């Protein structure tokens with residue numbers, strides 16, 4: 001399972017990278033705005049700075065919602081760095097854009113996915129990654145994890161190569177359950193990754209080991 005961090009914050013990306021378990025980064029327009037990044041040049045430079053930290057894929061989202069605009073923006077984003085994956089919303093022109101980029105050999109991440117039907121469309125169009133938003137489904141009393149299970153099953157039935165990238169992951173159990181269900185990737189905030197470290201018996205056991213060692217070495 002690959003771990004992507006879902007942020008545009010350079011310090012958090014560095015911290016996750018230094019832990020040695022980070023495979024990539026996802027961003028979205030809200031996350032870029034949160035870091036105060038605006039204007040074409042600043043956005044491009046920020047994506048480049050992210051690419052310079054990590055070894056693998058960095059999702060950068062288009063703002064346009066029409067086919068021509070998405071193609072123009074996506075091509076410009078893809079030129080920033082080989083690690084860039086063009087993130088495209090699950091809308092009609094988005095599917096056409098994914099098909100176009102797939103035939104051009106440009107990687108895509110189909111975002112804002114909330115149903116199995118949308119997942120089938122994106123895979124048929126040749127998306128490299130599919131981002132079902134599980135936390136946002138949970139927010140409205142639909143089970144986001146059920147959707148992951150359904151999509152993994154459908155993709156296995158047909159050997160679709162699109163990777164299931166579980167997004168809107170809010171806590172450690174989301175991540176663990178996604179691993180059980182066979183999601184290819186999870187993207188989540190830093191606190192979800194570091195949250196995996198925690199267990200009171202680890203803390204208690206380590207304290208005991210250190211105390212015993214200190215006693216024996218007085």
Ligand code: E4P
Nearest residue numbers: 006026027028136167168169
């Ligand atoms: C992923 O690509 C999305 O940007 C992200 O996971 C959305 O998460 P949220 O629902 O917590 O905003």
